[in-house]
Amino acid sequence: MSTALELRNVVGGVRSGTVARESLPLVDPASGEEYGSAPLTRWTDVDEVMGVAAAAFEEWSVTTPGERQRALLRWAEEVERSAERFVLAECRNTGKPWEVVRSGELPRAVDLLRFYAGAARLQEAGAAGEYVPGCTSFARREPIGVCAQVASWTHPLLLAVARVAPALAAGNAVVFKPAETTPVSAVLLAESAVGVLPPGVLNVICGDRDSGRAMVAHEVPGMFSITGTVRSGMEVAGAAAADLKRAHLQLGGKAPAVVFGDADVPAAARGIAAAAFGDAGQSCTAASRVLVADEVYAELVGELAAQAEVWRPGPPQDPDAAFGPLNSAGQLELVAGYVERLPAHARVVAGGRRRGGRGFFFEATVVADVEQSDELVQHEVLGPVVAVQRFSSEEEAVGLANGVRYGLVASVWTRDHARALRMSRALQAGTVWVNVHRPLVAEMPHSGFKHSASARDFGRFGLEEYSRIKHVMSELG
Structure with a gap:
């Protein structure tokens, strides 16, 4: 004993x-x-x-x-x-x-x-x-x-x-x-x-x-x-x-990952899933919002849903577990509450449930068709839940990305170098990644804007x- x-x-x-x-x-x-x-x-x-x-x-x-x-x-x-x-x-x-x-x-x-x-x-x-x-x-x-x-x-x-x-x-x-x-x-x-x-x-x-x-x-x-x-x-x-x-x-943070029509969509989905579901989404740098251009919206949502099936929670001793439990029973209730209160226009396309049995586990979850005023967009969840919304122009993408009180990190997914530079300047975040999300290095600064x-x-x-x-x-x- x-x-x-x-x-x-x-x-x-x-x-x-x-x-x-x-x-x-x-x-x-x-x-x-x-x-x-x-x-x-x-x-x-x-x-x-x-x-x-x-x-x-x-x-x-x-x-x-x-x-x-x-x-x-x-x-x-x-x-x-x-x-x-x-x-x-x-x-x-x-x-x-x-x-x-x-x-x-x-x-x-x-x-x-x-x-x-x-x-x-x-x-x-x-x-x-x-x-x-x-x-x-x-x-x-x-x-x-x-x-x-x-x-x-x-x-x-x-x-x-x-x-x-x-x-x-x-x-x-x-x-x-x-x-x-x-x-x-x-x-x-x-x-x-x-x-x-x-x-x-x-x-x-x-x-x-x-x-x-x-x-x-x-x-x-x-x-x-x-x-x-x-x-x-x-x-x-x-x-x-x-x-x-x-x-x-x-x-805190409510990090946007902005995916343009010219991005490598499967690669973007893999990178965003890792940044959204890793650590059970319990990070202020997690990719908790995904903004997607109209022309690749359906494809990206499908790819993210497929990734959510791969990202399976489990205890530390499970070698196949991709991430662990939520921090506490209270945090599990908080995360589940966000999903349970979703408005009618939002669609859960993957996950959305607590795992049965012992421990504070919640499935990797993808919620599509969210709107800017939804609490899932505006509030930090600290769970494996990603909200996906669409945009039709670069200007709209910037407005949506910046339209929350947080400004810690953001990522841009595009093959267009000039666009990446424009976005890195326009996004109100202390760190902006291009075609990657979440790596931090000791040599470079990490800071936040606004309420971050x-x-x-x-x-x-x-x-x-x-x-x-x-x-x-x-x-x-």
Whole structure:
């Protein structure tokens, strides 16, 4: 009989409990069964960890970029060495297929750690000069202090690294809270850093929404970073503004994939299906809307429906499963509700049902003939559901694509290079792909427009977000 997993916070390099000793259940989304618990962190514990992080910052902030690089590289090696432990933890926590984590998300997380290790030594600086007679000016880039961070449940391990790595590389100390339903890999990440990073530089605490509210309300952090919903981002922005904290907001998406008549339709359908149904559609970058030119509309809908039959959900141990379950029973109800409430003009051409048995599984679903005002078009679903609508001109395609409150990512499918360039300029999205959808790389920026917020991740921009600039002027004498 297996022993229930009992997580602990990692504070000051030590596994620790909470004052109230309250806990939250850990539920396997592939079976619906409870398999452990995580601590519920309250204000008293938040206050303590902020003090620990603030003390650690004093020493970490004056280390050289080279020292920080070496620490992050050692940490990356430790994560890679413990790869199977991370894969097991992430798959049980999320229900994702083994291979998705082993060959995809874990290597990307390690790559991000190594990228920011190198980026720590390559921060841009302006040229020093005499801009006032008799005085020399130069700019210093300095860390902010303690960074409080919260990430969503969509990609627990990857998002933890994407938040923590640039903050540490820039010289900050971190207090990180994973999502309530997926804390396991973040705790394991902190445990793997013990003995590699100085105690207190990285602290991971578990908890719920109130734990996050306590973090942003605390006076110590100089910055609060969140990956989450628009609603959560607005709440954080308001709370941060009350104390003039810097807010780093990476919020939702409702990504359009725009397919023109000259596109390779079968190839487009395969690429869009992978971007729509991969991770059970639980990604802010998922291709959740497909806009299709009239002349290829029927063909594309048919190809997508065929792809939906191939993309079959299943538990991590099923080698034929293309994606796993939804995050929770609540998320399953939310996704099913969108399909159940479809207006009469919309057609479900594939999927549309929950899978029977245990776990929170929902079929890969294609809904055709949707209209711009439908909630399936306007709202982020975070499930394996793609909405398909038609357009008759390039101008109409742009209007439909931009006609939602989100602006995170988009893709264009066409053989016409000039059209691709026009569309990439016209689309209101932080990332635009051409004939592909969803790859992100550490070297290039990832940011959003409109209600997807304007936080910049990856590349040198990710490092700059976690630092501040100081002008120093000295008289020449």
